[in-house]
Amino acid sequence: MKILDVQSISRSFGSVKAVDNVSFSVSAGEICGFIGPNGAGKTTTMRICSTLELPDSGDVLVGGCSVLADPRGVTRQIGFMPDAYASEQNTPVRDYLEFHARAQGLRGPARGKAIRSVIDFTGLKPLLDKEVLALSKGMRQRAGLAVTLLHDPSLLILDEPAAGLDPRARVELRELLSVLAEMGKAVLISSHILTELSEICDVVAVIEAGRIRASGRVTDIQKQLSPDALYYMRCISSVELLQRFLLEQPGVDKVRADKQGCVFSLAEGDQALADLLGRAVTQGLRPLEMRPLTADLEEVFLSLTEGVVQ
Amino acid sequence: MIFPQWIDDRLNPILVKEVRQALRGRYFKVTYGLTLIAATLVGIVCLLAAVNDESVGQTYFLGIYLCMATAMIGLVPFQAFVAASGSGRGGQSELMQLTALRPRQILAGGLLASFVQSGLVLAALAPFLALSFLLPGVDLSVLIFVVLYTLLFSACVSCVTLSASFLTENRLLRVIVMVFLGGWQFGLVSAAVPGVSELVENSSELQDPEVQVIFAIFAGLAIFIALFAFIGGTLRISHPEENRSTPLRVLMFGFALAGLAFTFVGMRSPHAEAEGFVLAYLALGFAMLLPSGIFAGESERLGRRVQVTAPKNALVALLVTPFMPGGGNGALFNGLILALFGSIMLLFPTVQPDADDPWAELFIFCFLWGVTAFNLPTALLQRWSNHMPVRVLSAFSPGLFFAGTALVPAFIGLMFEGGNWGQFEHPFCFPWAFERLAQNDSFQKPVWIVAVGMFVITLLANLKRVLRGLGEVQRVSKLRRENQARVDAFEKEVPAA
Ligand SMILES: Nc1ncnc2c1ncn2[C@@H]1O[C@H](COP(=O)(O)OP(=O)(O)OP(=O)(O)O)[C@@H](O)[C@H]1O
Numbered sequence: 149m150k151i152l153d154v155q156s157i158s159r160s161f162g163s164v165k166a167v168d169n170v171s172f173s174v175s176a177g178e179i180c181g182f183i184g185p186n187g188a189g190k191t192t193t194m195r196i197c198s199t200l201e202l203p204d205s206g207d208v209l210v211g212g213c214s215v216l217a218d219p220r221g222v223t224r225q226i227g228f229m230p231d232a233y234a235s236e237q238n239t240p241v242r243d244y245l246e247f248h249a250r251a252q253g254l255r256g257p258a259r260g261k262a263i264r265s266v267i268d269f270t271g272l273k274p275l276l277d278k279e280v281l282a283l284s285k286g287m288r289q290r291a292g293l294a295v296t297l298l299h300d301p302s303l304l305i306l307d308e309p310a311a312g313l314d315p316r317a318r319v320e321l322r323e324l325l326s327v328l329a330e331m332g333k334a335v336l337i338s339s340h341i342l343t344e345l346s347e348i349c350d351v352v353a354v355i356e357a358g359r360i361r362a363s364g365r366v367t368d369i370q371k372q373l374s375p376d377a378l379y380y381m382r383c384i385s386s387v388e389l390l391q392r393f394l395l396e397q398p399g400v401d402k403v404r405a406d407k408q409g410c411v412f413s414l415a416e417g418d419q420a421l422a423d424l425l426g427r428a429v430t431q432g433l434r435p436l437e438m439r440p441l442t443a444d445l446e447e448v449f450l451s452l453t454e455g456v457v458q
Numbered sequence: 459m460i461f462p463q464w465i466d467d468r469l470n471p472i473l474v475k476e477v478r479q480a481l482r483g484r485y486f487k488v489t490y491g492l493t494l495i496a497a498t499l500v501g502i503v504c505l506l507a508a509v510n511d512e513s514v515g516q517t518y519f520l521g522i523y524l525c526m527a528t529a530m531i532g533l534v535p536f537q538a539f540v541a542a543s544g545s546g547r548g549g550q551s552e553l554m555q556l557t558a559l560r561p562r563q564i565l566a567g568g569l570l571a572s573f574v575q576s577g578l579v580l581a582a583l584a585p586f587l588a589l590s591f592l593l594p595g596v597d598l599s600v601l602i603f604v605v606l607y608t609l610l611f612s613a614c615v616s617c618v619t620l621s622a623s624f625l626t627e628n629r630l631l632r633v634i635v636m637v638f639l640g641g642w643q644f645g646l647v648s649a650a651v652p653g654v655s656e657l658v659e660n661s662s663e664l665q666d667p668e669v670q671v672i673f674a675i676f677a678g679l680a681i682f683i684a685l686f687a688f689i690g691g692t693l694r695i696s697h698p699e700e701n702r703s704t705p706l707r708v709l710m711f712g713f714a715l716a717g718l719a720f721t722f723v724g725m726r727s728p729h730a731e732a733e734g735f736v737l738a739y740l741a742l743g744f745a746m747l748l749p750s751g752i753f754a755g756e757s758e759r760l761g762r763r764v765q766v767t768a769p770k771n772a773l774v775a776l777l778v779t780p781f782m783p784g785g786g787n788g789a790l791f792n793g794l795i796l797a798l799f800g801s802i803m804l805l806f807p808t809v810q811p812d813a814d815d816p817w818a819e820l821f822i823f824c825f826l827w828g829v830t831a832f833n834l835p836t837a838l839l840q841r842w843s844n845h846m847p848v849r850v851l852s853a854f855s856p857g858l859f860f861a862g863t864a865l866v867p868a869f870i871g872l873m874f875e876g877g878n879w880g881q882f883e884h885p886f887c888f889p890w891a892f893e894r895l896a897q898n899d900s901f902q903k904p905v906w907i908v909a910v911g912m913f914v915i916t917l918l919a920n921l922k923r924v925l926r927g928l929g930e931v932q933r934v935s936k937l938r939r940e941n942q943a944r945v946d947a948f949e950k951e952v953p954a955a
């Protein structure tokens with residue numbers, strides 16, 4: 149079921165087309181990585197999805213509610229975490245959560261319950277009496293996540309949540325997000341640091357200069373990009389020998405050598421690969437290692453984007 | 459929990475947060491402490507200085523009042539301004555849009571928090587006030603009146619400062635606004651103390667109906683300004699693309715009607731001086747228009763979230779067009795208010811005291827200038843009205859127009875030996891022209907040519923956008939009718955299960 153349905157939205161600021169005819173969708177239980185270089189239009193798109201900005205054209209449906217016609221219906225269903233969180237002076241985490249719970253209209257026992265459950269989920273218990281402003285970046289991010297979860301939204305929109313987090317905090321964030329996805333929430337998460345998304349994202353949308361370059365499953369995108377599969381091969385004999393051998397093989401297209409081995413692309417399937425290996429052995433190359441290179445978000449990203457900055 | 463659950467649930471979240479923050483923060487503690495210390499010191503000084511007078515209570519009360527006014531009109535509203543900072547992108551009030559809170563609740567929360575703080579200050583000063591009553595010289599009714607009146611003004615000033623804090627995100631501009639507000643509050647406090655002094659010394663004045671009317675007028679104005687600020691602030695923090703000035707327009711219209719009614723009641727009272735009232739009437743008319751630069755300076759098109767609110771009935775849509783947002787509709791609104799003032803003025807003979815006096819002419823003259831000043835500059839700026847700085851400029855454009863039309867020809871006169879133009883004696887200078895007409899002297903022709911000429915230019919400059927505005931509202935209304943018809947047809951075809 150589609151929770152977020154972005155329908156060809158565009159938005160310009162003066163002459164800058166920040167978002168240009170962007171469409172994609174995210175279903176329940178899915179984590180969608182929203183990837184693009186700086187200034188690509190990620191934040192603008194997310195702000196449109198959260199009703200904070202209006203599209204010049206197009207529409208966004210969240211659980212069937214339009215951001216144009218029914219913004220209140222949309223905000224009830226989303227939890228939006230902006231890239232920079234507002235600071236509150238003289239406010240301990242406990243009050244911060246309570247304030248937001250009140251602001252979300254939670255009343256009576258439901259409020260206490262919601263607060264307790266997000267505290268448990270994000271592990272904020274030891275920090276309840278700390279001032280929000282005194283929290284470290286990672287902890288503030290957690291507090292922010294806790295706030296966005298208070299009213300149990302079905303769609304989470306997180307703008308660069310992992311920016312500035314240390315590796316451990318990142319892993320923890322990933323785990324939290326995976327749990328949320330298992331609970332059936334849709335998650336849209338933006339980043340330009342790709343490795344942090346590659347493991348948890350089911351689907352990605354790659355945006356550059358306001359346009360979607362590709363969207364869908366990572367492996368599918370990789371296939372679209374280069375129909376040839378990439379392999380890495382290493383042997384005991386010299387790299388030059390291996391390289392020359394590979395260049396002579398039928399079906400091999402590009403060959404790139406590094407210190408120990410070669411990366412090459414092979415058009416046909418497993419049969420061709422087995423033949424190639426057999427020939428390598430008979431020609432005395434003595435292979436040590438042979439593995440397919442899996443689709444990597446980093447590569448997807450670099451091959452899709454051109455570094456256009458607007 | 460201090461409150462029972464059902465109250466606790468209904469408390470304004472912003473109120474709870476702001477009060478907690480204020481009580482925890484340094485600003486309020488310092489304010490509170492300083493007020494107490496100052497009240498003690500000032501009280502001692504006043505007591506020592508006037509200990510032998512029989513009106514020692516009055517001096518003491520004034521000393522305490524100075525502290526009270528400083529805290530309640532100066533410091534507490536200022537805190538409201540500081541606390542409600544950061545309304546910009548990623549800022550707090552923007553995120554509040556994503557919660558179940560409405561903009562009006564956000565503002566009301568800040569206002570209530572201010573009120574609570576005022577109350578706390580008042581509670582702290584209560585012993586001092588009680589002492590001033592026990593000393594000879596202060597009337598209890600005056601004391602209570604002064605305290606309540608100050609509380610009202612405190613709330614109104616907080617309303618203004620709170621809304622002003624949403625005006626801009628720019629740091630520099632915020633500092634400017636802050637300085638401006640600070641000066642204003644200082645002026646208010648400085649004006650309040652002599653007023654209260656007068657009242658305390660002549661406590662019988664409070665029984666005088668004329669004095670009561672004056673106090674009522676002041677309170678009414680304060681409430682109006684506070685309401686205007688409140689609604690303006692609410693609109694400022696609602697979604698920027700919703701661009702709704704409708705509540706403000708309705709408020710302005712209501713106040714115009716109230717002002718008219720008030721003037722007429724006053725004019726019919728036996729000892730009213732007709733001349734004074736006509737001047738008051740004109741002043742009121744112009745005052746009504748002061749915020750109208752905001753309306754006429756708005757960007758032209760109806761936002762997509764506004765379109766869905768247009769009335770479906772074509773006639774109703776036509777009638778409410780002046781109240782819909784948009785610059786052309788704003789010009790229409792200004793025209794409506796001016797026409798209201800104008801027609802009533804000309805229709806009621808009581809307003810024209812004497813056939814020999816040029817009141818009617820003067821009135822028409824003001825009407826022409828009013829239409830011009832409040833609609834010509836905004837019409838010329840309309841092309842850029844999507845940009846915030848231009849809209850701000852538009853808001854001030856009527857005042858700039860009066861200044862510019864007086865200054866520029868005077869400057870040209872100085873440069874090119876243009877007779878007395880350099881001394882502001884030219885038909886573009888509104889005060890000079892007004893005086894010529896009032897004195898019925900020989901310069902009337904150029905004065906009228908200029909006024910009528912500018913009026914015609916204004917009409918031409920506004921014609922297109924006013925028609926466009928009217929057309930747009932009609933179009934949207936028609937669209938909504940058609941949509942409704944489709945829904946109805948659908949429901950007839952598929953009866954609800
Ligand atoms: N309020 C605005 N006014 C003017 N231009 C804007 C505004 N918001 C965004 N832009 C422009 O739109 C483009 C996209 O900005 P956006 O913030 O959406 O990019 P982003 O992908 O989030 O970048 P980053 O990775 O740096 O956060 C940029 O060129 C930016 O300058």
Ligand SMILES: [Mg+2]
Nearest residue numbers: 190191231307
């Ligand atoms: Mg961004």
